[in-house]
Amino acid sequence: MPSASLVRFRTAHLMNDSLGAIEIRALAEKLNLKPAKSLGQNFVIDANICRKIVRVAEVSSTDHALEIGPGLGSLTLALLTQAKWVTAIEIDSRLANELPLTMALHSENAKNLTVINADALVVQEVPNNPTVLVANLPYNVSVPVLLRYLEKFPTLNSGVVMVQAEVADRLIAKPGTKDYGIPSVKAAWWSQMVNAGSVGRSVFWPTPNVDSKLVRFTRRPTPGDEELRLNVFSAVDAAFAQRRKMLRSALSSWLGSSSVAEAVLQRAGIDPTLRGEALEVDGFCAIARAKQEMGIGF
Numbered sequence: 001m002p003s004a005s006l007v008r009f010r011t012a013h014l015m016n017d018s019l020g021a022i023e024i025r026a027l028a029e030k031l032n033l034k035p036a037k038s039l040g041q042n043f044v045i046d047a048n049i050c051r052k053i054v055r056v057a058e059v060s061s062t063d064h065a066l067e068i069g070p071g072l073g074s075l076t077l078a079l080l081t082q083a084k085w086v087t088a089i090e091i092d093s094r095l096a097n098e099l100p101l102t103m104a105l106h107s108e109n110a111k112n113l114t115v116i117n118a119d120a121l122v123v124q125e126v127p128n129n130p131t132v133l134v135a136n137l138p139y140n141v142s143v144p145v146l147l148r149y150l151e152k153f154p155t156l157n158s159g160v161v162m163v164q165a166e167v168a169d170r171l172i173a174k175p176g177t178k179d180y181g182i183p184s185v186k187a188a189w190w191s192q193m194v195n196a197g198s199v200g201r202s203v204f205w206p207t208p209n210v211d212s213k214l215v216r217f218t219r220r221p222t223p224g225d226e227e228l229r230l231n232v233f234s235a236v237d238a239a240f241a242q243r244r245k246m247l248r249s250a251l252s253s254w255l256g257s258s259s260v261a262e263a264v265l266q267r268a269g270i271d272p273t274l275r276g277e278a279l280e281v282d283g284f285c286a287i288a289r290a291k292q293e294m295g296i297g298f
């Protein structure tokens with residue numbers, strides 16, 4: 001009779017621990033799945049990319065990894081080899097139901113997976129304090145999903161997300177560049193975002209008609225409390241809604257009038273003739289603080 005550890009060893013070596021093009025297509029056929037554009041269903045068919053993402057995210061054996069949109073499971077499988085636990089949130093019930101079965105076939109760590117069948121944009125709770133976010137995000141909701149998880153799940157210390165290349169450029173953009181905008185400043189409130197490399201179209205099925213990039217983030221202490229954040233985010237929305245206008249004019253509706261806007265900007269030490277695209281998140285914090293100090297309500 002072989003020992004339990006020998007059985008585990010043999011099982012692990014018999015398991016195919018990667019999901020490539022053949023396995024992904026077979027799974028899609030089994031489920032009679034026609035990938036839905038509306039759900040951003042472009043599945044990774046290259047196990048090396050999944051392993052790279054997990055490596056870049058520096059997932060360790062003490063991590064609880066959170067994956068949004070696991071799809072057919074290629075990235076989930078790579079996560080299960082490294083993380084202590086994996087929680088995956090998938091909106092498509094066919095995919096959510098299949099995922100534990102696929103992982104049981106391919107991973108000896110399948111028991112460490114929890115699947116939540118839900119829209120990631122409405123999930124309020126994830127058990128066991130996830131520490132790292134790793135996801136090939138559905139492209140149509142990538143920014144709201146990322147900002148929501150940074151806001152709602154403070155135990156997420158870091159992560160790597162794969163997003164459309166243009167979205168990645170916006171997330172990592174610096175003031176004064178064409179890509180700098182609302183996602184850049186809001187993401188900077190929570191974290192430092194850096195480019196972690198480009199991903200070719202050929203690693204997906206079906207092949208998307210956009211390029212992709214990896215963005216790595218590391219959480220930083222927020223510059224202020226929740227009241228300040230709400231004011232900062234409102235200021236950012238107002239400033240970039242009319243990004244070609246000077247701040248004194250762009251912030252006038254939000255602050256009541258252009259003369260109030262001018263007074264707030266002066267108190268904040270910000271030149272009222274600047275545009276929002278010139279300011280780092282700290283500049284928006286100075287405006288929000290000045291507004292609060294002057295007792296100007298919403």
Ligand code: SAM
Binds near residue numbers: 040044090120137138
């Ligand atoms: N992670 C898989 C991979 O890399 O092959 C699939 C990634 S695919 C780009 C996006 C996945 O997100 C799909 O499985 C899709 O069904 C799912 N999805 C789309 N919108 C979602 C939402 N609002 N909440 C949760 N999952 C969503």
